[in-house]
Amino acid sequence: MSRAYTFADAVYEVVPYINGKAIALDLHLNRLCRSCEAIKLNADISIAEKEIQELAHQVLMNTNGYIYYQLSRGTDAIRNHLYANDLAPESFGYVTLTRKSNNHQKAKIVPDIRWGRCDIKSTALLANVMLMNQASLEGFNEIIMHRDGYITEAGSSNIFIVKDNKIFTPPKNSHILAGITRELLLKNFSQSFNILEEPCHLNLLTEADVVFLTSSTKGILVINEIQNNDYSLNQNHGPFIELREAFNNFLETAF
Numbered sequence: 001m002s003r004a005y006t007f008a009d010a011v012y013e014v015v016p017y018i019n020g021k022a023i024a025l026d027l028h029l030n031r032l033c034r035s036c037e038a039i040k041l042n043a044d045i046s047i048a049e050k051e052i053q054e055l056a057h058q059v060l061m062n063t064n065g066y067i068y069y070q071l072s073r074g075t076d077a078i079r080n081h082l083y084a085n086d087l088a089p090e091s092f093g094y095v096t097l098t099r100k101s102n103n104h105q106k107a108k109i110v111p112d113i114r115w116g117r118c119d120i121k122s123t124a125l126l127a128n129v130m131l132m133n134q135a136s137l138e139g140f141n142e143i144i145m146h147r148d149g150y151i152t153e154a155g156s157s158n159i160f161i162v163k164d165n166k167i168f169t170p171p172k173n174s175h176i177l178a179g180i181t182r183e184l185l186l187k188n189f190s191q192s193f194n195i196l197e198e199p200c201h202l203n204l205l206t207e208a209d210v211v212f213l214t215s216s217t218k219g220i221l222v223i224n225e226i227q228n229n230d231y232s233l234n235q236n237h238g239p240f241i242e243l244r245e246a247f248n249n250f251l252e253t254a255f
Helices: 025-038 045-056 126-137 180-193 203-207 238-253
Strands: 010-018 065-072 090-097 106-111 142-147 150-154 158-163 166-169 195-197 210-215 219-223
Touching: 010 025, 010 045, 025 045, 025 065, 025 180, 045 065, 045 090, 106 126, 126 142, 150 158, 158 180, 158 203, 166 180, 166 238, 180 195, 180 210, 180 238, 210 238, 219 238
Parallel strands: 106 142, 166 195
Antiparallel strands: 010 065, 065 090, 142 150, 158 166, 158 210, 210 219
């Protein structure tokens, strides 16, 4: 029995492709390696890279998509919390084309009920699934999670909050999965656009000019409306418009 099925004993990556080119593949492989090390999964990342490259042949030039790639610890003869040290890791992956969403993004604020190691890109995402589907039943298509009033992240994305000429994002810790898109923004645009890693209280949402999400599949995605919140999107916020344009140009040319 695969431990991916019985225990979600697996980690994964989502590698985006723009115009047929992989975006930050090295950063995704490095994070996959860190996730494997965190759960003591002994996997050869060079094999993972080769398998991802083989999948990439399905991504045609001038098309946008992503590769989902998963590594699990292997299979047990019988379900057991304790795993044998000689298990052979098993891999799984697929390719899909993507289109950026233009849907009105309406977010519900919810307590973050996930486990304490959200920094590991684990396939154990049941809490996310529960929260996002409950929000969907209530007419929302996104969630903003918090712990004791301090924002962690969205359902499957990192969050940024624009206020005046500053952009805030929660700091990297075990309560968030630090995304590659987030990392690219911080590394390349922090100084020119005054992006700060700071604890973000829910009150900041009310004061925000723009709230946006980042992920490998969403890129930069603006939140239009937040449940029971006076947040009002400023669609003409100059610094944010400049940042989004600069970042999209960066993705088109840097890789």
